[in-house]
Amino acid sequence: MEHIERIGISLDKKLLADFDKIISKQGYQNRSEAVRDLIREKLSSEILSNPKAHAVAVVVLVYDHHATELMKKLTNLQHSHLFQTISSLHIHLDEHNCMEIITLKGHSGEINTTAENLISQRGVTLGKIHMVPSSAKHSHS
Amino acid sequence: MEHIERIGISLDKKLLADFDKIISKQGYQNRSEAVRDLIREKLSSEILSNPKAHAVAVVVLVYDHHATELMKKLTNLQHSHLFQTISSLHIHLDEHNCMEIITLKGHSGEINTTAENLISQRGVTLGKIHMVPSSAKHSHS
Amino acid sequence: MEHIERIGISLDKKLLADFDKIISKQGYQNRSEAVRDLIREKLSSEILSNPKAHAVAVVVLVYDHHATELMKKLTNLQHSHLFQTISSLHIHLDEHNCMEIITLKGHSGEINTTAENLISQRGVTLGKIHMVPSSAKHSHS
Amino acid sequence: MEHIERIGISLDKKLLADFDKIISKQGYQNRSEAVRDLIREKLSSEILSNPKAHAVAVVVLVYDHHATELMKKLTNLQHSHLFQTISSLHIHLDEHNCMEIITLKGHSGEINTTAENLISQRGVTLGKIHMVPSSAKHSHS
Numbered sequence: 001m002e003h004i005e006r007i008g009i010s011l012d013k014k015l016l017a018d019f020d021k022i023i024s025k026q027g028y029q030n031r032s033e034a035v036r037d038l039i040r041e042k043l044s045s046e047i048l049s050n051p052k053a054h055a056v057a058v059v060v061l062v063y064d065h066h067a068t069e070l071m072k073k074l075t076n077l078q079h080s081h082l083f084q085t086i087s088s089l090h091i092h093l094d095e096h097n098c099m100e101i102i103t104l105k106g107h108s109g110e111i112n113t114t115a116e117n118l119i120s121q122r123g124v125t126l127g128k129i130h131m132v133p134s135s136a137k138h139s140h141s
Numbered sequence: 142m143e144h145i146e147r148i149g150i151s152l153d154k155k156l157l158a159d160f161d162k163i164i165s166k167q168g169y170q171n172r173s174e175a176v177r178d179l180i181r182e183k184l185s186s187e188i189l190s191n192p193k194a195h196a197v198a199v200v201v202l203v204y205d206h207h208a209t210e211l212m213k214k215l216t217n218l219q220h221s222h223l224f225q226t227i228s229s230l231h232i233h234l235d236e237h238n239c240m241e242i243i244t245l246k247g248h249s250g251e252i253n254t255t256a257e258n259l260i261s262q263r264g265v266t267l268g269k270i271h272m273v274p275s276s277a278k279h280s281h282s
Numbered sequence: 283m284e285h286i287e288r289i290g291i292s293l294d295k296k297l298l299a300d301f302d303k304i305i306s307k308q309g310y311q312n313r314s315e316a317v318r319d320l321i322r323e324k325l326s327s328e329i330l331s332n333p334k335a336h337a338v339a340v341v342v343l344v345y346d347h348h349a350t351e352l353m354k355k356l357t358n359l360q361h362s363h364l365f366q367t368i369s370s371l372h373i374h375l376d377e378h379n380c381m382e383i384i385t386l387k388g389h390s391g392e393i394n395t396t397a398e399n400l401i402s403q404r405g406v407t408l409g410k411i412h413m414v415p416s417s418a419k420h421s422h423s
Numbered sequence: 424m425e426h427i428e429r430i431g432i433s434l435d436k437k438l439l440a441d442f443d444k445i446i447s448k449q450g451y452q453n454r455s456e457a458v459r460d461l462i463r464e465k466l467s468s469e470i471l472s473n474p475k476a477h478a479v480a481v482v483v484l485v486y487d488h489h490a491t492e493l494m495k496k497l498t499n500l501q502h503s504h505l506f507q508t509i510s511s512l513h514i515h516l517d518e519h520n521c522m523e524i525i526t527l528k529g530h531s532g533e534i535n536t537t538a539e540n541l542i543s544q545r546g547v548t549l550g551k552i553h554m555v556p557s558s559a560k561h562s563h564s
Contacts (some may be wrong), residue, residue: 003436009458010429019462022469027258035432037260038461039442040267046445056234058242060199060271089230091244093197093275101199101242103232117168125181130201130269134234147292150317154285160321163328176291179320180301187304309540322548338516340483340524342553371512373526375479375557383481383524385514399450407463410553412483416516 009035047133051109056086058103058130059115065098067123077118078102084111097125105134150176188274192250197227199244199271200256206239208264218259219243225252238266246275291317329415333391338368340385340412341397347380349405359400360384366393379407387416432458470556474532479509481526481553482538488521490546500541501525507534520548528557 023034047053063070078085086103093099102118104111108131119127164175188194204211219226227244234240243259245252249272260268305316329335345352360367368385375381384400386393390413401409446457470476486493501508509526516522525541527534531554542550 006433009455013426027261032432120168144295150314151288173291309543402450
């Protein structure tokens with residue numbers, strides 16, 4: 001495991017105590033993992049500020065399942081951007097609403113455009129885009 | 142369609158022109174749909190500010206697939222909160238990384254805790270939580 | 283007032299009722315103003331996604347007032363970026379902490395760099411950047 | 424300085440190298456300060472999720488300076504919530520627009536309501552709320 005390094009961080013006792021309290025509440029086993037997550041989160045948003053960054057987007061759509069035409073459109077849209085679509089998951093929320101979770105791969109700028117296009121479709125009542133850098137290859141200890 | 146209402150909105154020509162430009166870029170067919178999306182988005186975040194709100198969370202986890210112990214833990218965690226878990230989707234990002242998309246149903250406060258617990262697991266390099274009100278029953282025209 | 287236009291928006295009664303409830307809670311006098319604010323907010327974030335956009339940043343810094351060296355640094359930093367700094371406001375939070383609110387004008391990318399530089403100074407315990415497009419010239423009715 | 428503690432964090436070399444690159448770009452002198460800022464930021468948002476938390480809000484308003492009635496209203500609103508208002512800063516953005524930066528002190532839930540009320544006033548074209556915990560008493564090394 002020669003690719004792991006250990007660094008020292010000095011901080012105020014009060015700040016450390018507050019941090020320990022919150023991370024234990026969130027289920028962290030140790031500080032290293034919690035600090036690594038903060039660092040990864042910061043790097044992730046830095047990377048994604050570049051529209052050319054390789055990314056995977058998770059697009060969450062809520063829509064009325066009676067909107068059969070929309071479902072056809074969604075299918076077509078996914079196929080027309082086939083190179084970017086990895087997979088999709090369909091969930092029945094209740095008697096009226098479906099949730100569709102679609103993953104797209106590509107440059108963050110392009111897949112954002114595709115995702116916005118999906119969300120703007122008539123019948124989609126809620127849409128969210130979640131982006132992760134696809135070069136999220138950091139390992140861990 | 143007696144459940145549809147039509148309201149009038151007055152706004153500055155310049156503001157309207159700018160709005161038209163951006164929504165056409167995003168693929169909206171008409172202003173009504175774009176304004177409805179803005180309204181739904183605002184309502185959604187208002188609803189979710191209440192920890193007792195019924196919600197569905199989409200939890201996105203990125204992790205190293207060599208972390209076989211983690212995979213067991215993830216499975217157990219999902220089963221221990223079985224009442225809340227709807228489904229999960231597994232995606233191979235590259236030779237090192239997997240993405241797991243898990244949907245949880247329940248009160249927004251509780252499922253947030255469960256989601257944070259999943260994200261805090263060792264081996265998870267990136268985690269995101271996306272919440273939608275499960276009473277997203279607004280229809281559309 | 284020939285620069286004002288009136289558009290019609292059709293939406294579901296339930297969605298409209300929910301919207302009316304939340305905006306009256308927030309103090310809006312009418313729907314037009316509330317919808318205009320949603321539209322302006324969307325345009326604003328769209329504009330600011332371009333690092334070349336003209337913007338004004340409000341930088342909020344919290345720091346220990348015993349850190350006299352920091353205060354000197356902050357003053358110097360502001361003067362070294364003088365062309366961008368409009369003004370600054372100093373507030374005594376409590377016996378230990380000061381808040382400094384600094385406004386910077388320029389291209390959003392550049393002033394973001396300057397703001398990050400201020401926040402990264404030793405002694406600054408909390409820092410936030412708020413960006414508004416400086417071409418926020420939309421009028422209203 | 425017996426109130427300072429030093430902890431060890433183990434992390435992957437690649438992750439550390441990426442972190443070093445981004446924090447040096449942002450002007451950090453050392454990793455400790457950068458990690459402390461990440462921790463403080465996380466604690467701050469955790470604290471503010473409680474509406475009873477003591478906080479200071481920085482409210483940024485952009486509005487047309489011809490709206491003299493609005494200016495009166497803003498002044499009145501500030502005085503009617505006098506117990507919460509610390510100070511306000513007025514900036515001329517251009518020939519049409521003013522920016523008003525108002526700081527409010529109190530419970531995060533209450534000052535959020537006051538801030539929303541300010542933003543919802545006719546004539547305010549852009550409004551933003553920035554909240555910091557007023558018990559931001561963490562010191563630093």
